[in-house]
Amino acid sequence: MSGIADVAALAGVSKATASRALTGSGHVSQATRSRVLDAAASLGYVPSTSAVSLATGRTRNVGVVMPYVNRWFFAEVLEGIQQPLLERGLDLTLYDAKPGTEGRARIFDDFLARKRFDGLIAVGLEPEDRELQRLMQIGRPIVSVVGADEGSSVVSIDDDYAARRATEHLIALGHTDIVFLGGGVGEHWAQVDRRRLTGYEAAMAEAGLASTTRHVRSEVSIPGGYDAAVDLLGDSRTRPSALVAVCDEVAIGAIIASRRLGVPVPGALSVVGIDDHEYAEMFSLTTLQQLPRQQGAAAVELLLAHLDEPHRPPTSVQMQARLIVRSSTSALAQA
Amino acid sequence: MSGIADVAALAGVSKATASRALTGSGHVSQATRSRVLDAAASLGYVPSTSAVSLATGRTRNVGVVMPYVNRWFFAEVLEGIQQPLLERGLDLTLYDAKPGTEGRARIFDDFLARKRFDGLIAVGLEPEDRELQRLMQIGRPIVSVVGADEGSSVVSIDDDYAARRATEHLIALGHTDIVFLGGGVGEHWAQVDRRRLTGYEAAMAEAGLASTTRHVRSEVSIPGGYDAAVDLLGDSRTRPSALVAVCDEVAIGAIIASRRLGVPVPGALSVVGIDDHEYAEMFSLTTLQQLPRQQGAAAVELLLAHLDEPHRPPTSVQMQARLIVRSSTSALAQA
Numbered sequence A, B: 001m002s003g004i005a006d007v008a009a010l011a012g013v014s015k016a017t018a019s020r021a022l023t024g025s026g027h028v029s030q031a032t033r034s035r036v037l038d039a040a041a042s043l044g045y046v047p048s049t050s051a052v053s054l055a056t057g058r059t060r061n062v063g064v065v066m067p068y069v070n071r072w073f074f075a076e077v078l079e080g081i082q083q084p085l086l087e088r089g090l091d092l093t094l095y096d097a098k099p100g101t102e103g104r105a106r107i108f109d110d111f112l113a114r115k116r117f118d119g120l121i122a123v124g125l126e127p128e129d130r131e132l133q134r135l136m137q138i139g140r141p142i143v144s145v146v147g148a149d150e151g152s153s154v155v156s157i158d159d160d161y162a163a164r165r166a167t168e169h170l171i172a173l174g175h176t177d178i179v180f181l182g183g184g185v186g187e188h189w190a191q192v193d194r195r196r197l198t199g200y201e202a203a204m205a206e207a208g209l210a211s212t213t214r215h216v217r218s219e220v221s222i223p224g225g226y227d228a229a230v231d232l233l234g235d236s237r238t239r240p241s242a243l244v245a246v247c248d249e250v251a252i253g254a255i256i257a258s259r260r261l262g263v264p265v266p267g268a269l270s271v272v273g274i275d276d277h278e279y280a281e282m283f284s285l286t287t288l289q290q291l292p293r294q295q296g297a298a299a300v301e302l303l304l305a306h307l308d309e310p311h312r313p314p315t316s317v318q319m320q321a322r323l324i325v326r327s328s329t330s331a332l333a334q335a
Helices: A004-011 A015-023 A030-043 A049-056 A072-087 A102-114 A129-138 A159-172 A191-206 A222-233 A248-261 A292-308 B004-011 B015-023 B030-043 B049-056 B072-087 B102-114 B129-138 B159-172 B191-206 B222-233 B248-261 B292-308
Strands: A061-066 A091-096 A119-123 A142-145 A153-157 A178-181 A214-216 A242-245 A270-275 A286-289 A316-319 A322-324 B061-066 B091-096 B119-123 B142-145 B153-157 B178-181 B214-216 B242-245 B270-275 B286-289 B316-319 B322-324
Touching: A004 A015, A004 A030, A015 A030, A030 B102, A061 A072, A061 A102, A072 A091, A072 A119, A072 A292, A072 B091, A072 B102, A091 A102, A091 B072, A102 A129, A102 B030, A102 B072, A119 A129, A119 A292, A142 A292, A153 A159, A153 A292, A159 A178, A159 A191, A159 A242, A159 A270, A159 A286, A159 A322, A178 A191, A178 A222, A178 A248, A222 A248, A242 A248, A248 A270, A292 A316, B004 B015, B004 B030, B015 B030, B061 B072, B061 B102, B072 B091, B072 B119, B072 B292, B091 B102, B102 B129, B119 B129, B119 B292, B142 B292, B153 B159, B153 B292, B159 B178, B159 B191, B159 B242, B159 B270, B159 B286, B159 B322, B178 B191, B178 B222, B178 B248, B222 B248, B242 B248, B248 B270, B292 B316
Parallel strands: A061 A091, A061 A119, A119 A142, A142 A153, A153 A316, A178 A214, A178 A242, A242 A270, A270 A286, B061 B091, B061 B119, B119 B142, B142 B153, B153 B316, B178 B214, B178 B242, B242 B270, B270 B286
Antiparallel strands: A091 B091, A286 A322, B286 B322
């Protein structure tokens, strides 16, 4: 069996350089790294990562905990995290922590405590008190995306602003009967959804429309928005002239329902979302754009900064959503 | 600092039992395991996993390589994999290997060669020759989902059958002008999409309809199906009476396009998909149902069997798709 000395000899570098290239620790030029990797491949040499970890005290692995992987925002953040980790030779261990499941309890009680990662990125996790306590016990840097945790670094958008801006856009178009659609179903009312509801309520109150403020609850998904909108829009007496949806998925579900019910968008109903989902363009959806891939990448940068500098104080990176006007919104038709 | 002996003493078990409970190796009852974990938590004791790995020769980690995480099928398979791994105390390291990217090259050249996992599950990977060679070099068990690799175990559905059954359903309803929609765009024409096209062609040929066989290419996504269908359905002279879509996402895109163009489904156009996507019900989509979560779970079972029994021969598990008739298909209207 070949050893590191054989790899170094074949690549024409020192053992220390070969070791750095193979473990990803310390700087090695891309050309040297390629040469060492080729030499290792041709000799069939692979370093024992367990031995590497013990020697360096680093797992070269980042844990990512998220409650969903099959929703657009979470999948996009995950892609945004994976790319810069790959570039740095770091592994990504995924913990899928759906709220209220036994699997989630095991992740907090058992998996995270094993600390098989140098640091953790928590995406939309909203830990309960007991879970938060477990996270604190880990003693590894944590960066949250869309979190509200004090004491750790956070990457997010200003949700209050996004919903406020969406609502103001409709008010500027002459709408007064504006419903906020989505969130608030079941036990787990996400904080991000509550913050958006608050932004809507503030904009309505500022425009003197507090009395017509209405929140219609729905699951936060396309089918959830569809179901709630079928119910809401079916009766023309209670139908609003405009909707602010908690996110694009709910907005898209509402547009699909409108088409099915023969309620023209934007002729009889204006709809604004928050996200700029991959389907937003297909539905001509006016929305507040956020860029979850950038949020994922920013979380990686922050985490690496904390690893380099253990006593670095927590930072909050807040990105601003941007209004994109497409044709799902229009001026209120004069009666 | 507390050691394993302190944990064992507090939990009232032997050191060997405490070690088994903490590392997940060997059998320990759930009650004992809880007691040991509580003792470890109260003492702040966590085993060094690097030391554990060196001692047991196992990483207790499964690698999952997939080209996408943000498409329904892949996200569902991932959920199906995560659940049984969690139950067994195994970590999941995710490698997001988009075709044609530099990240993918690094995964094959570098990440996989480090072998930081006991085994690998490759989902819809379709490795090129060079990549396949790298996979063989790893010398760890590999199970493919939707793969066509010889030499490793595979979990899949019979794609040929699914597309054939979808086509036969339309033929039985009196349709003859049936288009196969989707796939075949760009460099990466997935084998699964080709197999489905072949099933459609076979069913058409058997019904004496070989001369009206038509494949319209599209990206395999809802927007991809939408774009291709807008083009195809816009002209009533070339519009078919029915579509077999390569998957539900393409079928749903086509239905959204039909509604936009005022082409009633199923009145003027019948549409069948393959998947039973989470949105299928919302669009009343007739489809061939597959259950990707079950495929993910089956892949985990197979991988564990290979780990327990290193010389076990490769197995192929083929699941059958099931026709679900909703209201996106109907008998051909008599002219």
